[in-house]
Amino acid sequence: METQTPVRISANSPPTEGGGQNLSGKTESYPYCTLVAQATLVRLPTRDVQQSFLSSSVPGLVISELRPGPSSRPPMPTTDCVEDTELIDSIIAACHKLSTTKLYHYKRRRFLFYAADKGFDPINPPLTWIFQYLLHLKRSGLTLSSLHVHLSTIVAHQPPMSPASLFFRHPHLKLFLQSL
Structure with missing residues (x-):
């Protein structure tokens, strides 16, 4: 009972x-x-999930075949980004539309010309010069989102541990962009 x-x-x-x-x-x-x-416990008939998955899969198909092998991935750039600028540019060109790639190259050249005009090193620029460049772009009428794209092109071509490569996490950048 x-x-x-x-x-x-x-x-x-x-x-x-x-x-x-x-x-x-x-x-x-x-x-x-x-x-x-x-208080009654009801047991429902179930099947083993792994067994049903394996029995319903395509015969002869191995799961590891679905994943791309290491040879199908584009080569990773070395840690020194400045020396491998052409490799980085080719990888970016393969990932984006041609118009986007041209736009990034234009923004990079614009920064290089500004650096040459002001006389500072574009490879490892001081943060104050990058602030001045962003302020120059803002005065030219660019929006805040465009300034972020310009900033990302600057950071992409910097050595890994330079102050400019860590620029997105810099506390002064947040304050500077908020005040614009």
């Missing part, structure tokens, strides 16, 4: 007419109802 366990329902539910009945069979009026619940 199965056991029956009393279950209390919250005080928000209305009580039964005669009140609740406790385990001794006495009727008491509680602000909540006491119901009897039957």
